[in-house]
Amino acid sequence: MELRYLVYVLMFLLTTLFLYLIKTRDQKDLNRRGRLPPGSMGWPYIGETLQLYSQDPSLFFATKQKRYGEIFKTHILGCQCVMLASPEAARFVLVTQAHLFKPTYPESKERLIGPSAIFFHQGDYHTRLRKLVQSSLSLNSIRNLVADIEAISALAFDKWDGGLMINTFQEMKKISFEVGILAILGHLEPHHKEDLKKNYSIVDKGYNSFPTNFPGSPYKKALLARQRLSKVLSDVIGERKEKKLLEKDLLGCLLNSKDEKGEVLTEDQIADNIIGVLFAAQDTTASALTWIIKYLHDNPKLLEAVKAEQKAIRKLNDKPLNWNQTRKMPLTYKVVLESLRMASIISFTFREAVADVEYKGYLIPKGWKVMPLFRNIQHNPEFFTDPQKFDPSRFEVAPKPNTFMPFGSGVHSCPGNELAKLEMLIVVHNLVTNFRWEVVGSENGIQYGPFPVPQRGLPARFWKESTSSNALQFTMT
Numbered sequence: 381m382e383l384r385y386l387v388y389v390l391m392f393l394l395t396t397l398f399l400y401l402i403k404t405r406d407q408k409d410l411n412r413r414g415r416l417p418p419g420s421m422g423w424p425y426i427g428e429t430l431q432l433y434s435q436d437p438s439l440f441f442a443t444k445q446k447r448y449g450e451i452f453k454t455h456i457l458g459c460q461c462v463m464l465a466s467p468e469a470a471r472f473v474l475v476t477q478a479h480l481f482k483p484t485y486p487e488s489k490e491r492l493i494g495p496s497a498i499f500f501h502q503g504d505y506h507t508r509l510r511k512l513v514q515s516s517l518s519l520n521s522i523r524n525l526v527a528d529i530e531a532i533s534a535l536a537f538d539k540w541d542g543g544l545m546i547n548t549f550q551e552m553k554k555i556s557f558e559v560g561i562l563a564i565l566g567h568l569e570p571h572h573k574e575d576l577k578k579n580y581s582i583v584d585k586g587y588n589s590f591p592t593n594f595p596g597s598p599y600k601k602a603l604l605a606r607q608r609l610s611k612v613l614s615d616v617i618g619e620r621k622e623k624k625l626l627e628k629d630l631l632g633c634l635l636n637s638k639d640e641k642g643e644v645l646t647e648d649q650i651a652d653n654i655i656g657v658l659f660a661a662q663d664t665t666a667s668a669l670t671w672i673i674k675y676l677h678d679n680p681k682l683l684e685a686v687k688a689e690q691k692a693i694r695k696l697n698d699k700p701l702n703w704n705q706t707r708k709m710p711l712t713y714k715v716v717l718e719s720l721r722m723a724s725i726i727s728f729t730f731r732e733a734v735a736d737v738e739y740k741g742y743l744i745p746k747g748w749k750v751m752p753l754f755r756n757i758q759h760n761p762e763f764f765t766d767p768q769k770f771d772p773s774r775f776e777v778a779p780k781p782n783t784f785m786p787f788g789s790g791v792h793s794c795p796g797n798e799l800a801k802l803e804m805l806i807v808v809h810n811l812v813t814n815f816r817w818e819v820v821g822s823e824n825g826i827q828y829g830p831f832p833v834p835q836r837g838l839p840a841r842f843w844k845e846s847t848s849s850n851a852l853q854f855t856m857t
């Protein structure tokens with residue numbers, strides 16, 4: 381009995397010694413290759429993961445930045461990381477030296493979205509897809525979506541009338557899903573849309589769950605739902621081909637694409653990109669919309685001014701909103717930009733160094749993760765005076781270069797940014813010209829899931845207001 385314990389203890393000591401020797405060897409090797417940035421790597425193996433997740437992540441990064449400066453190292457989620465909190469460093473990684481840093485995502489997430497999706501790639505395949513995604517989301521393409529987006533948001537809002545308590549984020553997700561589908565797949569048959577919605581929501585739930593293949597686990601359910609999504613998309617593609625429809629939505633662009641050898645994209649590549657773009661579009665835009673509703677609610681004077689701007693547009697032309705009108709909403713547009721800055725929906729991103737890279741005398745070792753910290757840059761008082769104050773007027777002057785990157789920067793920057801902004805302008809237009817609302821509860825915190833959302837998704841009640849134009853129509857009939 382005692383001998384068995386002795387053997388366990390011995391094995392434990394030997395393993396510890398072995399790992400220690402490897403760590404010391406690696407450390408010596410790193411020291412030979414260059415000077416690592418300052419910072420702490422935390423506890424063996426778990427690094428500083430607990431510190432990161434036991435507090436507001438922005439606070440974790442801000443404290444580090446205060447202590448170590450614009451570049452520092454840490455160890456989180458099993459990865460050695462270099463964090464970059466200056467505009468120049470973000471530009472270095474995302475733009476000027478982007479070829480030295482590849483996108484990196486956990487394998488479990490790649491499996492769920494689909495390994496051929498645009499954001500997992502770089503090089504020729506990425507360039508090809510990016511052109512296709514960009515052209516389907518260009519200003520020229522999305523200008524035709526105004527009436528449909530307005531109809532989607534009006535339909536959603538009408539369901540909330542009468543003071544029903546809603547979870548604002550969940551409702552905004554419904555809108556951004558519909559708009560995403562519209563831009564990606566056009567006007568889908570209702571039964572296809574229902575199938576997509578049902579299965580996509582299971583994938584969405586499993587995305588942030590523990591990645592285990594155990595039957596019945598949220599991750600396993602999500603994998604199965606992802607297979608069903610491929611089947612639905614295959615049916616949609618089949619029908620398109622049969623009817624020889626030439627649509628300009630993303631699916632149309634993907635179906636028509638041929639590379640220089642005349643090769644078309646496979647059905648799996650198309651499905652992965654459709655799910656990928658939908659994924660990139662939904663929670664991000666819904667989160668931004670939820671914050672706009674909160675910020676407007678918390679700033680009554682500003683809300684009145686936005687209402688006045690939007691009601692004037694409505695008065696000028698009592699028909700549905702048109703593209704030109706969406707280009708002339710200066711105050712609302714600044715509210716959108718300031719909401720994106722304040723909320724910093726994508727707080728940071730990940731890349732991986734594909735070679736040893738030197739930045740300002742520091743070594744970023746090959747294989748290490750690199751994280752440009754968008755939120756810290758967008759909340760730095762050096763670039764944005766009184767950064768915690770919601771002040772759209774700060775956008776009367778353009779921000780300094782590389783200090784405002786809500787949609788990222790460089791080769792992987794967001795191709796959906798114009799669609800997202802258009803959607804926000806239209807939703808705000810519909811909301812402030814037709815509704816008043818009250819936020820329920822007075823919590824002010826942020827919930828990360830993983831995008832920042834107001835606590836509990838911002839519970840709120842909405843009431844339809846009788847507008848003067850409605851009243852006028854009523855008296856005339």
Ligand code: HEM
Pocket residue numbers: 498499500510513517560563656657660661662664665668725726729730785786787788789791792793794795796797799800
């Ligand atoms: C407020 C809403 C949105 C925000 C804040 C946002 C933010 C971002 C950011 C920061 C990136 C770059 C990530 C990185 O460099 O690692 C990105 C990439 C991307 N976004 Fe968005 N996004 C939004 C809406 C959308 C929409 C509506 C679509 C499509 C309809 C979309 C599609 C994409 C795609 C496909 C990529 C990957 C691009 C590539 O890898 O080349 N996004 N987004």
